[in-house]
Amino acid sequence: MGSLSIEKVEHLLWLGRYVERSYTTLRFILSTYDAALDSLEGNWKGQLEELGFDASNDDPLSFFNNCLFDLSNASSLKYSMNAAYDNAVLLRDVIGTESIAYVQMAADAVDAAEVSDAPLLDLQLVLDYIMAFKGCVDDYIADDSARNIIKSGISVERLDLYTRLSFRLDRLPKETHRLAGRIDRIGIPYNKDAFKRVIACVFDQGFPENMTYERLGDLLADIAGIF
C-alpha cells in the first residue's frame, strides 16, 4: 500500500460510490423515461421517489430534466457526477491524470447534454466515459489498495442502490461476493459485523423472495454501516 491518508481513503471510496451512483442513476432514468413515454402512470414515479426525487410534478419533461440536471437535488445525475469529480481531483497523485480525465470528461458531457436539444441521446457519452474510467481503474492505477478501495466503493453503492430501489435484487449476492473478494485487500478497517450480516441476508436461501420492506431497511442500514 502506498501512502494514503484517511482523507484520501475517504475520497477514493466516495469517488467509487459517486461514479457508480451517476452510472446507475442515469441508466435507471433512461430506462424509466422510456417506459414513461407510453404511460406516465405507474411504478416509475415511486421508484424515482425512492431516489429522492419529487415526483409530484406532472410535466414529464420537466421532471426528467430535474432528475438529470438539478444541481440542488443531491440525487440528480449532475450532482453525483460533480461530486465524483470533486473527489477525483483530490487524488491525482494516487490515481493519475489519465484516470481523472475520464471523470472530467463525463462531468463535461453532463454539462453539454444539459444545453443540448437531445440530452438523452448525448448522455450516452457520460456512460461511455464512466465505463472508460472503470477500465482505467484496472489498467492505470498501480496501487492495489487504492484500486480496491474504489472498486469497493462501486460495490457498496450498487448494493445500496439496488436495495433502495428494490431493483435487480437478484444481483445482490454476486455483488456481495465481489466485495468480499476485495474488502480484506484494501488495507483499512471496516465494520466486519455489518458486512457479515449483509452476507447472511443475501445468501439466505429465501433471498430475495422473502424480503419484506422492514428487512430491506435493515439490509440497507447494514450496507451503509460497512465503511
Add this chain to the structure above:
Amino acid sequence: MYENLVRHTPKINQQLARYGVKFGIYKDNVFSERLFPFDAVPRIISAEAWDVLERGLIQRVDALNAYLRDLYGDKQIIADGVVPQDFAFASSGYLPQCEGIVPPKGIYSHISGIDLVEGDDGEWYVLEDNLRIPSGASYPLVARNLCRRCDAETFRGSAIRDNRDYGERLRAVMDNVNCGGINVVLTPGRFNAAYFEHSYLAEHAGAVLAEPSELFVDNETLYFRDATANRKVGAVYRRLSDEYLDPLCFLPESLIGVPNIMSAYRAGNVAIVNAPGNGAADDKGIYYFVPKMVEYYLGEKPLLKNASTYLPFYDDDMAYVMDNADTLVIKDVAEAGGYGVVFGSTLAPEKLEELKALIRREPRRFIAQEVIDFLCLPTYIGGEMVPRKADLRAFVLSGEKTSVWPSGLTRYSREEGSSVVNSSQGGGFKDTWVLCR
C-alpha cells in the same frame, strides 16, 4: 513550419480541458476554475541563445543562493556595504525567525522561476526573480505531449530539446536534500489558484500530495498521517506562502499551516523546498542588487541584464524618477502577480502627481524601471496571426548542481499592445522550444 499545430489549436485546447489544465481564480469572493488558453505557435530559442541564457540563469541563481546563506548567516555583504541594511532587513520577505538556520546542503532556492523578456534589440532582460513558490512548469509539460501527438513531423525534424523530464528533475532536487523519509508536495488545498499544478507535479515527481491536516510534527519530526502507519517526511515541497506555513512561528491565525514544522526544519529533520525566508532575495527592491551579488559572491561579470532600475530610496534616483515618471513603469515592491504595476504614460496628470507624492512619502515601497520594448511573438488569436507581447519564466533547479530546465512558461498577453501577461489577468501560454543545434 507549425501549420498543423496552428490548425489544430482548438483540438489541443480541448485536450488540455480533458486533462483539467486549469487555474483557480477568486472574483467577488467566489472561486471558479478557468482553462489556461494555449497558443500552439511556440516561442523558439536557438541553441546559441539558450547557451547564454542557461549560463546566465545558473550564475544568477547561484548568487541568489549565496546571498540567502549570507543574509541569514554572517551578513558579510551588508557589512561590506554592497546591499544596504535598509533594503536587506526592511524587505517584507525577510524573516528573522530563519536567522541562523542552515537548510540541508545549504540550498535555499531549489526551484527558482526567473522572469525574462527578450527586447527588440535581441537582448534578454531579467524582470523578476521568484524564489518562493514559482508556478507554471506543469502547463508546458502537458502541452508538449499534445503538440507532439498533433505534429510528429515538426518535432521529428526540428531538434527540439525534450522538456518532459521536469517531474524527474523535481524528484532529484527533493531527493538531494531529503533528510530521511518520503517526499511530500504540500498544498493549501483544492481552492488554491495553482492546485492543478500542485497535484500534477506530485504525480510526476512520485511524491505524496498532502494538505496541511495530513501532516503533523512530533518530537521535531514531520510525519504524514497514513491510514495504516505514520510516515516520516524527509522533504516537503511546500506550495503555500511563508507566513501561513507554521502558525506557531509566523501568522498565528493561519489555518492552513502545519504547527511546529519550523521546529522540525530547524532541527534538520526535514528539508523545506523552497526554504522559508527566500522572499528576502526576490523582493523587487533587492532585484536592483542582484548583478552586484553576482560580482560579490562569484567574482564574475553578470551574464544577464536587469531592466534599468531606479530606487527612489537613493536621492539621485528619486530625482530621476520625479523628472521621468511619465515614461517609467512604477512597481510596488509588496505586490505580485502583475498587480501594483503602473505605467506612468497611462496616468492622467493629476494621478501621476498623486503617485509621485506617494513615492516621495514611501520611497522604499517603490522601484521604477525603464519600459522595455519587448519582443512580440506571433500568436494565433481569433483565426488570424497577430503579434502579442510575451515573457518567459525559466525554471532553475538547484540540486546536486544547478541546472536550467530546457523549456519554460511563455505567457502572452491576449490584448494588443498590453504587457500584462499574467494568467489571473487573462493571459495565455505557449510552449517554449529550445533547439539543440
